[in-house]
Amino acid sequence: MEKIKTAIIGCGNRASSHAQAALNGEVLELIYVCDSSKERADKSAGEWKVRALYSADEVFSNNNIEAVIIVTDVSSHVELTLKALQAGKHVIVEKPLGNNIESMRKLIAKKNQTGLTAYVSFQVRFTPELLTIKKEAISLQPVQIFFSRHRDMVKPQFQSPSPFHGIMDVCAHDFDLVSWIMNIPPVGVFSVIRRDTFIKNTGTIDIVSIVIDYGDGRSAVICDSLGAPEIGFKYDIIGQHGNIFCTADGRLSGVLHEKEN
Numbered sequence: 001m002e003k004i005k006t007a008i009i010g011c012g013n014r015a016s017s018h019a020q021a022a023l024n025g026e027v028l029e030l031i032y033v034c035d036s037s038k039e040r041a042d043k044s045a046g047e048w049k050v051r052a053l054y055s056a057d058e059v060f061s062n063n064n065i066e067a068v069i070i071v072t073d074v075s076s077h078v079e080l081t082l083k084a085l086q087a088g089k090h091v092i093v094e095k096p097l098g099n100n101i102e103s104m105r106k107l108i109a110k111k112n113q114t115g116l117t118a119y120v121s122f123q124v125r126f127t128p129e130l131l132t133i134k135k136e137a138i139s140l141q142p143v144q145i146f147f148s149r150h151r152d153m154v155k156p157q158f159q160s161p162s163p164f165h166g167i168m169d170v171c172a173h174d175f176d177l178v179s180w181i182m183n184i185p186p187v188g189v190f191s192v193i194r195r196d197t198f199i200k201n202t203g204t205i206d207i208v209s210i211v212i213d214y215g216d217g218r219s220a221v222i223c224d225s226l227g228a229p230e231i232g233f234k235y236d237i238i239g240q241h242g243n244i245f246c247t248a249d250g251r252l253s254g255v256l257h258e259k260e261n
Helices: 015-024 038-048 056-061 074-086 101-114 128-140 167-182
Strands: 004-009 028-034 051-053 067-070 090-093 118-120 142-151 188-195 205-213 219-226 232-239 242-247 252-256
Touching: 004 015, 004 056, 015 028, 015 038, 015 067, 028 038, 028 056, 038 051, 056 074, 067 074, 074 090, 074 101, 128 167, 128 232, 128 242, 128 252, 142 167, 167 205, 167 219
Parallel strands: 004 028, 004 067, 028 051, 067 090, 090 118, 142 219
Antiparallel strands: 142 232, 188 205, 205 219, 232 242, 242 252
């Protein structure tokens, strides 16, 4: 299969992992990087031996580019993804997809009209532990999921009053994973947030407790925090035919129930 000619938009810290995946994979061919900072763009282009561009519009108008990987601030994700789709390019975009629900819904509707591929980068789905959990959960028919993640990550970029930085940047994966395991979209969400519990005097949301209703007797609970002692994540999945327990070290245990005839 001929590789898809690809450009990365945004040469910040996260661009490196996307570049390495493209360079080492068998699907994408990285040919350009783009950043509004000429210094960052040139440095990344030299490191990955590709060409540099300095505006997203240059990327979208380049007919040699078939796909883009958007690794910019969340505030620009929807706009850049929409422009990429309008230019006829496939898209991988970092999570969270955006910071406005209505604009994201319009973007999804637009994507569905194009026939192009657009993917939000929820790569945690593809770790061995989560693939195993997903496989086992299907057979158990999950009715309840409890997920918790506690990280001591307090880098400056995560200390922001905005809900779409900080903890949202971390637990966006968790929202995705519980619905992916349930295999149906939610119908309702209830949440409680706390600020300045562990990360003081910044207004940062550092605790979230969320209940997700799937409308058919199934539900999920997510409890996440930033700034507390690091204990990683834990999954408890309660199903009609058994339970699964998974901890951050990847250990999986469970109890099976006998199925009724």
